[in-house]
Amino acid sequence: MVASEIRALFAVAARPEIVSLAGGSPYVAALPLDAVGDMVGQLIASRGDIALQYCTAQGDAGLRERICEVMALEEIPAHPDEIVVTVGSQQALDLLARIFIDPGDVILAEAPSYVGALGAFAAYQASVRHVAMDDDGLIPEALEEAIRRTAAAGRRAKFLYTVPNFHNPAGVTLAAGRRRRILDICQREGLLVVEDNPYGLLGFDGEPMRALRADDDEGVVYLGTFSKTFAAGVRVGWAVAPAAIRDKLILAAESAVLCHSSFAQLTVREYLATQPWQEQIKTFRELYRERRDATLSALSRMMPPGCHWTRPAGGFYVWLRLPDGVDAKAMLPRAISSRVAYVPGTGFYADGSGGQYARLCYSFPDPARISEGVRRLASVIQTEIQLRDDFGPAPETL
Numbered sequence: 001m002v003a004s005e006i007r008a009l010f011a012v013a014a015r016p017e018i019v020s021l022a023g024g025s026p027y028v029a030a031l032p033l034d035a036v037g038d039m040v041g042q043l044i045a046s047r048g049d050i051a052l053q054y055c056t057a058q059g060d061a062g063l064r065e066r067i068c069e070v071m072a073l074e075e076i077p078a079h080p081d082e083i084v085v086t087v088g089s090q091q092a093l094d095l096l097a098r099i100f101i102d103p104g105d106v107i108l109a110e111a112p113s114y115v116g117a118l119g120a121f122a123a124y125q126a127s128v129r130h131v132a133m134d135d136d137g138l139i140p141e142a143l144e145e146a147i148r149r150t151a152a153a154g155r156r157a158k159f160l161y162t163v164p165n166f167h168n169p170a171g172v173t174l175a176a177g178r179r180r181r182i183l184d185i186c187q188r189e190g191l192l193v194v195e196d197n198p199y200g201l202l203g204f205d206g207e208p209m210r211a212l213r214a215d216d217d218e219g220v221v222y223l224g225t226f227s228k229t230f231a232a233g234v235r236v237g238w239a240v241a242p243a244a245i246r247d248k249l250i251l252a253a254e255s256a257v258l259c260h261s262s263f264a265q266l267t268v269r270e271y272l273a274t275q276p277w278q279e280q281i282k283t284f285r286e287l288y289r290e291r292r293d294a295t296l297s298a299l300s301r302m303m304p305p306g307c308h309w310t311r312p313a314g315g316f317y318v319w320l321r322l323p324d325g326v327d328a329k330a331m332l333p334r335a336i337s338s339r340v341a342y343v344p345g346t347g348f349y350a351d352g353s354g355g356q357y358a359r360l361c362y363s364f365p366d367p368a369r370i371s372e373g374v375r376r377l378a379s380v381i382q383t384e385i386q387l388r389d390d391f392g393p394a395p396e397t398l
């Protein structure tokens, strides 16, 4: 295991003078905190004997019923028995890695991929092979090629890990027309899909996309979480899996934590039963849309030539490509001195490549701070370009 680049950054980025476009924290201050506080107080007063007790490793049955209602928004026809409640989707990633990965096993994952998933896979010594994406998400031909190469090396991937909606960190979404193709390829090859979907309900235009799991309940393990649609601090997520995998997930969860927090689960269950949660998701969507707009507008006004970036239709992230010869990791100390933080792209590649990229997260600072952050970043990049022109590219990019 190695220290996550993001965690190491958090301490510095949290300083008030720094505009942090680094950590992917949801803006939980937009929740009706008084109402949530009253709800939690009533929960303890009326059902504290259950909320403060152990529960089953699969998770509270009432919460699992509610989770089915949440997933119906993405057309997933799930039954509560198929669901395992987890400590955020991060624990589901860890449990899946624990079940499936022996040292050296191949996992296919998008290029780039969510740093927390790469961390979980690395902890079990997986060999991650990245599969290219473009503005429409994972490229089916690239997936076929990756499967072919893996087979040519006498190997077989354990699963494909994908974030189809509003990708972390790339900010792109798997196009509707590609979803069937990806599933067809995986079905043909007998390749399990792990669909990690924290941001699916946070799209800025139109209805949520149909989940991969909606079209294949035998070949797709779906991971969901309340971290971005309610509160990251309650640490409640879930996995929906075919029966054999679900049973292993329950056993693995039991040995890891005995059972999950009843208190956290009943808090979420109560929130879904008594609070206008769909309205709250709309509030979050509006808020993040405004921040996305502020980010894109500032980038197009201020970034020097040679920079390129994705235009997310939902979620939290913009993936910024720096001009040739400018390295995001080498530039970071100068960015911090200029009071702006981001995450260098290297954290999102198992092989440490991606130095030309930076992840910008717009979920937390308000639009004025975002503009100021992008202004500071643009000026740092401009200086890097000058240094590159005067002294040649940073050693990391050679």
Ligand SMILES: Cc1ncc(COP(=O)(O)O)c(C=O)c1O
Pocket: 024, 087, 088, 089, 090, 091, 114, 116, 163, 168, 196, 198, 224, 225, 226, 227, 232, 236, 237
């Ligand atoms: C793609 C992705 N998967 C999983 C997670 C983990 O979320 P949590 O453990 O809070 O549910 C995150 C958090 O940022 C994420 O972006």
